[in-house]
Amino acid sequence: MQKEVEKEPDEMLQLGIIEPSTSSYSSPIVVVRKPDGSNRVCVDFRKLNNVTVFDPEPMPQPEQILAKLEKDQYFSTYDFSKGYWQVPKTDEDKAFTAFVTHSELHQFKV
Numbered sequence: 001m002q003k004e005v006e007k008e009p010d011e012m013l014q015l016g017i018i019e020p021s022t023s024s025y026s027s028p029i030v031v032v033r034k035p036d037g038s039n040r041v042c043v044d045f046r047k048l049n050n051v052t053v054f055d056p057e058p059m060p061q062p063e064q065i066l067a068k069l070e071k072d073q074y075f076s077t078y079d080f081s082k083g084y085w086q087v088p089k090t091d092e093d094k095a096f097t098a099f100v101t102h103s104e105l106h107q108f109k110v
Contacts, residue, residue, distance in 0.1 A: 018107060018108055
């Protein structure tokens with residue numbers, strides 16, 4: 001699975017999305033030009049995914065969720081299209097997200 005990111009590594013570093021890394025892991029990146037002319041950085045985590053233990057979490061049926069919410073009055077919504085920028089990674093997991101650019105190794109903080 002490739003993780004698509006909307007910013008270039010230098011900008012991601014300035015925004016606090018990534019940080020310098022000394023990890024023994026490293027995934028390759030490819031910078032792709034989007035139709036609007038901006039760049040998309042794709043990190044290829046397929047090799048990491050091949051050695052990761054799959055731990056599925058079953059999703060409840062929609063009817064069960066709605067039954068639990070039927071008497072509730074207040075609801076919150078979240079935009080998870082960029083949710084991965086909002087959830088901090090644990091220190092022990094950051095090293096697994098390392099990727100290499102033309103001159104440096106970085107890892108995701110979120």
